[in-house]
Each structure stands twice: as C-alpha cells, then as structure tokens.
Amino acid sequence: MSDIRAQIEAAIVDAIKGEAALAEVATVEASVRDCLFSGDKLTAGFRPEELPAIAISAQLKPCRKSPFSCSATQWEIPVTAIVVTRAAKGSVAMARAAEIQAAVDELIDSWRRSGNALGTNALVMGEASSSANTIDEKPISFGISTTEFTVLKVIER
Amino acid sequence: MSLKSIAGAWRALSTCKQADIATAVAVDTEVPLFGDFIEPEPNELYENTDEVGSMAPTAHRLLTMKIAAKHTSKAFPHLVGLLCSQAMGGATAAQLAQTTVYTHKLVCDKTVIELPYRTLVEYDGDAQKKYAGIAVSGFTIKGKRGGFVELEADLIGRGTEAADATAKPSRSEESYLTYADCGYNVGGAFAADAVTGATDTKARLQEFELTFKNNAKGEYPMGDSSMGYGRIQRGEKWEVGLKVKLEIDARTERTALLAGTDGVFQIPLVGGLAADPNHYKVDVVLPKAFYRSVKKSKGDGVLVVDAEMRGEDDGTNGPLLIYVTNLHATSYLAAAA
Numbered sequence: 001m002s003d004i005r006a007q008i009e010a011a012i013v014d015a016i017k018g019e020a021a022l023a024e025v026a027t028v029e030a031s032v033r034d035c036l037f038s039g040d041k042l043t044a045g046f047r048p049e050e051l052p053a054i055a056i057s058a059q060l061k062p063c064r065k066s067p068f069s070c071s072a073t074q075w076e077i078p079v080t081a082i083v084v085t086r087a088a089k090g091s092v093a094m095a096r097a098a099e100i101q102a103a104v105d106e107l108i109d110s111w112r113r114s115g116n117a118l119g120t121n122a123l124v125m126g127e128a129s130s131s132a133n134t135i136d137e138k139p140i141s142f143g144i145s146t147t148e149f150t151v152l153k154v155i156e157r
Numbered sequence: 158m159s160l161k162s163i164a165g166a167w168r169a170l171s172t173c174k175q176a177d178i179a180t181a182v183a184v185d186t187e188v189p190l191f192g193d194f195i196e197p198e199p200n201e202l203y204e205n206t207d208e209v210g211s212m213a214p215t216a217h218r219l220l221t222m223k224i225a226a227k228h229t230s231k232a233f234p235h236l237v238g239l240l241c242s243q244a245m246g247g248a249t250a251a252q253l254a255q256t257t258v259y260t261h262k263l264v265c266d267k268t269v270i271e272l273p274y275r276t277l278v279e280y281d282g283d284a285q286k287k288y289a290g291i292a293v294s295g296f297t298i299k300g301k302r303g304g305f306v307e308l309e310a311d312l313i314g315r316g317t318e319a320a321d322a323t324a325k326p327s328r329s330e331e332s333y334l335t336y337a338d339c340g341y342n343v344g345g346a347f348a349a350d351a352v353t354g355a356t357d358t359k360a361r362l363q364e365f366e367l368t369f370k371n372n373a374k375g376e377y378p379m380g381d382s383s384m385g386y387g388r389i390q391r392g393e394k395w396e397v398g399l400k401v402k403l404e405i406d407a408r409t410e411r412t413a414l415l416a417g418t419d420g421v422f423q424i425p426l427v428g429g430l431a432a433d434p435n436h437y438k439v440d441v442v443l444p445k446a447f448y449r450s451v452k453k454s455k456g457d458g459v460l461v462v463d464a465e466m467r468g469e470d471d472g473t474n475g476p477l478l479i480y481v482t483n484l485h486a487t488s489y490l491a492a493a494a
Binding site: 069070071072109116125154156 | 165437
C-alpha cells in the first residue's frame with residue numbers, strides 16, 4: 001500500500017517542481033515536517049531559506065481499495081498539499097500562500113484529465129477542498145494553506 | 158464443491174479482423190472486463206408443444222446457437238477504435254508525419270454488408286474459452302460531469318466456443334478518458350476531416366450519450382451443421398443518435414428544433430500526450446444532425462434542456478465519423494497477416 005502512496009507523492013512532487021508558476025517555491029517535499037503537526041514553532045521547523053515550501057503527503061488519511069474490474073483494483077488515495085510561507089506581516093504571508101495555493105489548484109485541475117503527470121489511470125476525482133490561516137511567531141508570521149484532494153488510481157492485477 | 162472466484166478474469170480481442178466468421182485469429186490485446194461474461198446461448202430450442210395429443214412436450218431439439226452480449230468499459234481511444242470500427246464497417250489509418258502517432262478514421266461504410274469479425278478470448282476465473290466470429294451491432298459512448306467516459310458495445314457472435322490456452326496478452330497503455338477530456342462543439346462547417354467555426358458549448362454540457370446501431374442480424378445458411386451463425390450482416394438502416402443535457406442559455410436548441418435547422422455536432426475527447434505535441438484523442442463528429450426533441454426541465458435549481466439529435470447522411474461523409482488518435486500503427490480493420 002505504501003508503495004502506491006509513495007509513487008503518487010513522488011509524481012506530485014515532480015509535477016510541482018516542473019511547474020513554471022511555482023518556480024519560486026524553495027522546497028517541495030513528500031513529507032510533512034513535525035512542526036506542522038505539533039505545537040513546535042515553525043521557525044524551528046523551517047529555515048528562512050527553505051520557504052516558501054510545499055509539503056505533499058498521501059499518508060495522512062486512510063485510503064480505500066475496491067474492485068474496479070475483474071482484473072483491476074481501484075485505490076482512492078487522499079492527498080494533502082500544505083503550502084507554508086513566511087513574511088513580516090500576517091496579511092503578506094497569507095496573500096503569498098493563497099497565490100501559491102492557486103497555482104497548485106490549477107495543477108490539481110489538470111490532473112483530472114486522462115494521461116496526466118501522475119501516471120496511467122491516476123486521476124484526481126471528486127472534490128478538492130482548501131483552507132488557510134496564519135500563525136504569528138513574532139516578529140515573523142507564517143501563512144499556511146492546505147488543499148485536500150483524492151487521487152483515484154487503477155492498478156491492473 | 159468449491160467456489161470459483163472471478164478474480165483474475167480477463168477478456169482479450171484480436172486487433173486484426175478474421176477472414177471469415179468461422180476462422181479464428183490470434184488475440185493480442187487485453188481489454189478491461191466489466192459487466193457480464195460471454196456465453197453462447199440457444200437461439201432456437203424447439204419443443205414439440207405444437208404437436209397435438211400430449212399435455213406437455215415430448216421431445217426437444219437444439220437447432221441454433223448465438224452469442225448476444227455486451228462489452229461495457231470505461232473508454233479509451235484504442236478500445237473505441239477496436240469496437241466502433243466493427244460496428245461502422247470502415248476504418249483507415251494514417252501516420253502523422255514525423256511522428257509515431259496515427260489517426261484512425263472510422264466511417265459508416267455502406268459497401269460493407271457482412272460485418273467484420275474479431276476473435277474474443279475470455280477467462281472467467283475458472284475456464285478459458287475462445288469465441289470466433291464476434292461482430293458489433295451497435296455501441297454507446299456516454300459521459301457526464303465528474304465521471305469517466307463509458308463505452309458499451311453490443312456484441313453479436315457466431316455462437317460457438319472452443320477451449321483456449323492463450324496467455325493473457327498485454328493491455329494498451331492508454332488512460333481512461335474522463336469528463337475533463339470532453340468538449341462539445343455545435344455548428345460551423347465540416348470539411349477535410351475538420352470542424353471549423355463551431356461554437357464551444359462544453360461549459361453548458363452536463364452529460365451526453367452517443368448511440369449507433371447497424372441493426373445487424375445473423376443468418377443460418379442451409380447445409381451448415383455448426384448450429385452457429387454462418388454470416389452476420391448489417392441491417393437496412395443505420396441509426397445515429399445523440400442525446401445531451403445542457404444548462405439553458407439562449408434557448409438556441411429550441412430555436413433550432415422549431416426552425417428545423419441541421420448542423421454539425423462534435424464531441425472531441427482529448428486525453429494525455431501520445432507523442433508531443435499530439436494527444437490521445439477520440440473525436441466524434443456528426444456532420445449533419447437535427448434536433449428531434451428539446452425539452453426543458455430543472456436540475457439543482459437551474460433550467461436545463463434535454464435535447465435529442467439524429468444524424469443524417471450528408472451524402473459525402475455519412476451520418477457519423479469517429480477519429481481515433483493513438484500509437485496503434487495499423488488499421489483497426491486490417492486482416493490478419
């Protein structure tokens with residue numbers, strides 16, 4: 001199970017790194033740092049030069065597996081994309097996070113079409129939902145925006 | 158007694174057509190298997206209920222067999238080429254210059270009376286059988302927002318089966334087509350295999366369903382002891398229909414219905430890159446179609462219209478053309494070598 005999730009994460013990371021609109025993103029990684037889970041300060045989790053960052057994870061929620069056809073299995077893999085930005089003011093950090101998130105949303109929409117960068121019969125299906133907030137760690141503010149979507153992957157047995 | 162699992166079942170077709178209904182050819186492409194399995198069934202099973210004097214039949218005889226089945230699947234260009242070419246009767250392949258990409262033009266060919274046949278092999282999880290002489294009497298291509306594009310083909314077959322031990326062939330690498338690949342263009346002109354000047358209407362399209370029927374039927378020739386069809390031929394008429402559900406805009410569909418106007422309808426399904434810059438594609442074109450009904454209804458608080466169109470023969474192109482673009486190098490109706 002983890003192989004397919006890791007494959008999806010790697011494909012998404014590669015696609016984001018290749019996207020011209022996201023060229024300014026300093027870090028794109030297939031892992032979610034501890035500081036985004038725990039109460040640890042983001043200043044401890046991210047060095048300034050590592051931001052803005054996008055973290056991708058297909059491991060945060062359970063995935064569903066069901067028969068697709070007599071010889072194929074369908075995986076529904078929830079994916080989370082977290083954008084982290086940093087600025088002196090919260091409003092600036094939030095605006096920057098929203099800008100990056102919009103570019104990620106464009107990519108997600110493109111993955112609804114067949115033959116996309118995620119691989120054969122790997123498609124974004126259903127809703128993609130987003131949320132955003134700021135975290136104040138004076139004198140710095142961080143913008144965090146999260147997008148959740150589901151990748152449907154059909155595997156032939 | 159042990160239960161027989163269907164897990165691992167598969168179905169495969171020959172990409173080449175058979176020379177005749179009875180002579181099987183090698184299957185070389187696996188196709189996704191959804192829906193029911195194929196099995197020959199009696200076409201004519203005689204019971205002597207017409208004989209006077211007995212309260213129940215006293216004798217019976219199996220006279221003829223047939224196959225009547227469906228192949229239902231999420232659609233991708235290779236599958237559309239395989240099945241729709243059989244129903245329509247005509248297919249040519251042309252390589253795009255300087256590329257490994259081919260465009261297959263599927264046309265309704267009135268000169269093809271006896272339909273082309275493919276060989277089908279199916280493993281149901283327990284036993285593997287070969288069915289020679291499979292033709293297609295019609296198909297439906299449909300799609301709706303948020304889902305896959307689906308293809309359903311009506312299979313009509315000779316009615317014979319044989320044991321088979323062919324290894325499962327490989328499957329096409331093409332991705333299933335989805336709603337995100339769909340376009341819908343109305344109007345304009347169609348010439349030289351291209352639609353120009355049409356109005357892009359896909360933003361209003363909620364769902365579509367294209368149907369094609371050739372009204373095929375099988376014949377049991379005199380002197381043929383096989384009990385299966387000796388020939389499957391198309392009917393007298395083709396039927397080409399297109400149903401769409403659209404969000405109402407300027408009521409153009411109703412205007413066209415009342416005015417009796419006809420026009421070009423196109424549903425391009427553009428998938429991922431086959432070989433840059435060419436995409437995998439299924440392009441459905443009705444060169445001349447008219448509205449048969451346009452009915453207003455509601456859905457999710459907005460006005461929608463259910464429109465039904467019928468394809469006409471424009472005298473040059475026939476009522477329906479389907480262009481399939483992929484990496485398959487030979488015509489979908491090429492004979493086996």
